[in-house]
Structure formats: C-alpha cells, structure tokens
Amino acid sequence: MIRLEGVTKTYLTGAGAVHALRDVDLEVRAGEFVAIMGQSGSGKSTLMNILGCLDRPTSGTYRLDGRDVGRLPDSVRAKLRGAAFGFVFQSYNLLPRMSALEQVELPLIYQRVPNRRHLAAEALVRVGLADRAHHQPTQLSGGQQQRVAIARSLVVNPRLILADEPTGALDTKTGQEVMQLLTDLVDQRGITVVLVTHEQSVADFARRTLRMRDGMIVEDVVRPSL
Amino acid sequence: MIRLEGVTKTYLTGAGAVHALRDVDLEVRAGEFVAIMGQSGSGKSTLMNILGCLDRPTSGTYRLDGRDVGRLPDSVRAKLRGAAFGFVFQSYNLLPRMSALEQVELPLIYQRVPNRRHLAAEALVRVGLADRAHHQPTQLSGGQQQRVAIARSLVVNPRLILADEPTGALDTKTGQEVMQLLTDLVDQRGITVVLVTHEQSVADFARRTLRMRDGMIVEDVVRPSL
Numbered sequence: 001m002i003r004l005e006g007v008t009k010t011y012l013t014g015a016g017a018v019h020a021l022r023d024v025d026l027e028v029r030a031g032e033f034v035a036i037m038g039q040s041g042s043g044k045s046t047l048m049n050i051l052g053c054l055d056r057p058t059s060g061t062y063r064l065d066g067r068d069v070g071r072l073p074d075s076v077r078a079k080l081r082g083a084a085f086g087f088v089f090q091s092y093n094l095l096p097r098m099s100a101l102e103q104v105e106l107p108l109i110y111q112r113v114p115n116r117r118h119l120a121a122e123a124l125v126r127v128g129l130a131d132r133a134h135h136q137p138t139q140l141s142g143g144q145q146q147r148v149a150i151a152r153s154l155v156v157n158p159r160l161i162l163a164d165e166p167t168g169a170l171d172t173k174t175g176q177e178v179m180q181l182l183t184d185l186v187d188q189r190g191i192t193v194v195l196v197t198h199e200q201s202v203a204d205f206a207r208r209t210l211r212m213r214d215g216m217i218v219e220d221v222v223r224p225s226l
Numbered sequence: 227m228i229r230l231e232g233v234t235k236t237y238l239t240g241a242g243a244v245h246a247l248r249d250v251d252l253e254v255r256a257g258e259f260v261a262i263m264g265q266s267g268s269g270k271s272t273l274m275n276i277l278g279c280l281d282r283p284t285s286g287t288y289r290l291d292g293r294d295v296g297r298l299p300d301s302v303r304a305k306l307r308g309a310a311f312g313f314v315f316q317s318y319n320l321l322p323r324m325s326a327l328e329q330v331e332l333p334l335i336y337q338r339v340p341n342r343r344h345l346a347a348e349a350l351v352r353v354g355l356a357d358r359a360h361h362q363p364t365q366l367s368g369g370q371q372q373r374v375a376i377a378r379s380l381v382v383n384p385r386l387i388l389a390d391e392p393t394g395a396l397d398t399k400t401g402q403e404v405m406q407l408l409t410d411l412v413d414q415r416g417i418t419v420v421l422v423t424h425e426q427s428v429a430d431f432a433r434r435t436l437r438m439r440d441g442m443i444v445e446d447v448v449r450p451s452l
C-alpha cells in the first residue's frame with residue numbers, strides 16, 4: 001500500500017541544512033498497525049507529513065498503491081488526503097470557534113457525505129465526548145480537544161489513519177480506550193494505522209514498531225501474532 | 227506558600243453548568259515538588275490556571291504567601307505572574323515568527339533583566355536546543371517546541387513553576403532529562419514545582435502526588451524521602 005524508496009527531506013535554514021529525513025525506505029501493507037518511536041527531533045512528524053501528502057520528499061519516491069504520489073499536483077494530492085487519509089496532528093489543529101460536533105463533521109462536508117450530523121455525533125460518542133458536542137475548543141480540556149481530533153480523523157472511514165502522538169494529552173485509562181478503538185478499526189475494518197508515540201504501552205497495541213534516529217529508520221520489529 | 231480553601235470553578239454554557247472544580251482545598255509549601263494526575267477533563271488545567279493567576283475561582287480563596295491573590299486587580303496579578311511564576315502550558319503557546327532564543331528571552335524583557343541574551347542562550351543549552359536557537363516554531367519539532375516553552379518557564383528563576391504535561395511530546399529519554407532538570411531546580415534552588423502528567427514514570431520524580439477526579443482532589447500522597 002505504502003512504499004517509500006530513498007526518501008530524504010532537507011530543510012535549508014540560515015544556520016545551514018537540516019537533514020530531517022535521510023534515505024528512508026519503508027513498506028507498509030494494507031491493514032497493518034504500525035507504531036513509530038524515536039527521539040525528539042528524529043524525523044517522525046516529517047515522515048508522517050510525507051506519508052499524508054502534506055509535504056513532498058526532497059528526493060526519493062513515495063508510491064501509494066503503486067502510484068507515485070510525491071509527483072502529483074497539489075489539487076490531486078488534496079483530494080486524495082480528504083478521501084483516503086485521516087489525520088491526528090501533534091497539535092490537534094482544531095479550528096477556532098467551531099463546536100466539537102462541527103469540527104468532526106468537517107471532513108464529511110468536503111466529501112459530500114449525507115447523514116453527516118449523525119455520523120459526527122456517533123464518532124464523538126466513540127471517543128466519550130457525547131456531552132461536549134457543543135463546546136468550542138476553548139471550552140474543552142487538552143485531552144478532550146485531542147479526542148475531537150481523533151473522532152474527526154476516523155469519521156470518513158479512511159483507508160489510512162496517520163496519528164501523531166494521539167494519546168499525548170490523555171490519561172492512561174482514556175489513552176487505552178482510544179488505542180482499543182484504533183485496534184478495533186484495524187481488526188474489524190482493515191484500516192491501516194500508522195501512529196507516532198513515545199510510550200511503550202501505546203506502541204504495544206501495534207504489531208509492528210519502527211524506531212527512528214537522526215532522520216533514519218534504525219529498527220523495524222514485527223511481533224508474532226498475539 | 228500556596229493555600230486554596232473551598233475553591234470552585236463553574237463554567238456556564240448553553241448546555242448547562244460545568245463544575246470544573248468543586249470545593250478544592252490544597253496546601254503546597256515552598257520547595258515542594260508536586261505531581262497532579264487524573265482523568266482527561268477532571269480539572270487539572272483549570273486548577274493550574276487558578277494557581278498561576280490566569281483565572282479566578284468562582285468561589286473560595288487562593289492565598290499566596292498569605293495574600294489573597296484571587297481578589298487582586300488584573301494588573302497586580304499580571305506583575306505577580308511575570309515575576310514569580312514560570313509556566314509551561316498544555317499547548318506550549320509559543321509566539322509565531324519568533325526564534326527559539328527570542329521566545330525564551332521574552333520574560334526577561336518584561337522583567338527588565340540585563341544580560342538577557344546570555345541567560346536565554348544558557349536556558350536553551352539546558353534543554354538541549356543550543357543548535358535550534360534561531361529556528362522559528364514552524365521549524366521545530368513538537369518536542370523541541372515544548373522544550374523551548376520549558377526553557378522560557380525557568381529563565382527568570384521563578385519561585386514557582388507550573389508545568390502542564392511538560393513531557394507530553396517528549397520521547398522517554400528526553401523527558402527524563404527534563405525531569406532531572408526540574409528536580410535539580412527543586413533540590414538546588416528551592417524552587418516549587420507543580421506539574422500535571424499522566425505518566426507514572428514522570429510523577430515518580432515528585433515527592434507528592436495528587437489525583438483528581440470530577441473537579442476534586444481525591445488522593446494526596448507524600449512518599450518518604452528517597
């Protein structure tokens with residue numbers, strides 16, 4: 001499903017070049033559940049941005065179902081993102097002055113899905129926020145904002161969910177509930193999930209764990225079926 | 227140093243009243259290292275905002291060194307904050323388009339401290355970001371942004387540091403380095419630290435742990451000297 005070959009990402013700053021990704025090769029098959037761990041600054045979010053077609057490699061290729069998406073025009077990539085991917089960003093990215101329900105409904109509006117309000121309400125129930133549907137971001141706790149972002153990422157039933165520290169602001173119990181929700185999506189609907197985390201207890205939900213250091217994947221471990 | 231008595235915080239929304247804090251009594255002595263844990267939505271950030279004089283109780287009193295700060299005018303509370311408190315917010319709150327060095331220097335400008343640039347640079351060294359001094363927030367990873375916020379919180383040598391999930395975006399090793407840094411501030415400079423976390427390994431650095439549920443402190447445990 002996902003194939004990265006020789007992917008690099010270099011940022012040019014006043015102080016010199018930053019090699020955020022150096023020669024990354026990666027294959028992820030449909031239906032896999034992958035965790036990515038690694039030091040702060042090792043390139044995890046950069047990798048996620050490239051996987052989600054939010055950023056382009058400096059060199060190398062990204063094939064999604066055999067199609068070189070790194071070279072497609074922006075408009076095509078934008079359509080792809082909306083239809084195929086669900087994102088949970090490291091800083092949730094909720095829009096100001098929209099209620100939780102409206103935030104979750106947003107991807108469905110772009111995809112012209114009918115029955116949107118009902119699907120959005122249902123997604124909020126799944127993350128335990130039915131009673132916060134009409135709260136705006138400033139009226140939500142950090143963990144509640146993160147859960148709204150999670151609900152938004154799965155409401156279009158995407159084929160691929162890219163979640164950057166999806167439990168970073170959640171207490172252990174709520175975090176485990178979210179991980180169980182993601183596990184069910186993988187097991188029951190064959191959705192592919194790639195998530196970044198620094199907590200081993202979260203990574204343990206995934207069958208495969210990658211470790212990154214200095215812009216490279218230094219470890220790739222698949223555990224046998226549980 | 228800190229004394230809360232009968233503190234409540236109620237938000238009025240279209241859907242009804244939200245009792246974010248219900249009857250909180252709390253005493254924290256100077257030089258203590260306190261961790262606060264509890265479920266998402268249990269009132270931790272609300273409590274931190276009141277402790278930091280960023281928000282006022284709906285009822286009850288907050289005495290800081292015997293002085294009722296909940297009743298002081300905004301201008302006096304603002305001065306107090308700048309001089310006495312260091313904050314790490316749950317969503318880092320860096321200013322757009324300012325370099326890491328400038329972000330850390332900001333509290334020193336308000337306090338009219340000389341030698342600012344040097345103190346700011348030193349604080350960045352302490353959180354491992356000497357080589358990111360001139361990067362802007364969009365050029366920093368999530369964990370790097372969080373560390374800039376941490377450096378900013380300690381640059382004025384505050385008496386009290388209030389840190390809301392200060393290691394939420396940090397890998398385990400970097401998180402432990404930050405916790406060691408906070409421990410040294412407590413042990414060597416008698417700074418009081420109150421931090422929110424959902425990770426037991428982080429809470430274990432503090433001698434005292436409070437647990438919150440539904441707006442109340444339900445547990446308060448001091449461990450014997452280590």
Ligand SMILES: Nc1ncnc2c1ncn2[C@@H]1O[C@H](COP(=O)(O)OP(=O)(O)OP(=O)(O)O)[C@@H](O)[C@H]1O
Pocket residue numbers: 132135138139140141142143144169170171237238239244245246264265266267268269270271272273316
């Ligand atoms: N301005 C507001 N208006 C209405 N409700 C609010 C407002 N701010 C916070 N709340 C509610 O108050 C409760 C406590 O919020 P708080 O941010 O203190 O929780 P928290 O313990 O920090 O949670 P988390 O671990 O998720 O960050 C939550 O249920 C939240 O929805």
Ligand SMILES: Nc1ncnc2c1ncn2[C@@H]1O[C@H](COP(=O)(O)OP(=O)(O)OP(=O)(O)O)[C@@H](O)[C@H]1O
Pocket residue numbers: 011012013018019020038039040041042043044045046047090358361364365366367368369370395396397
């Ligand atoms: N726009 C940019 N310009 C310059 N450098 C950048 C830019 N974006 C990211 N970087 C640098 O690239 C490196 C990788 O960043 P990235 O956000 O991928 O790290 P990360 O693994 O997600 O870290 P964290 O765990 O802290 O979130 C970092 O050292 C960062 O400073």
Ligand SMILES: [Mg+2]
Pocket residue numbers: 044045046090164367368369
């Ligand atoms: Mg990141």
Ligand SMILES: [Mg+2]
Pocket residue numbers: 141142143270271272316390
């Ligand atoms: Mg909070």
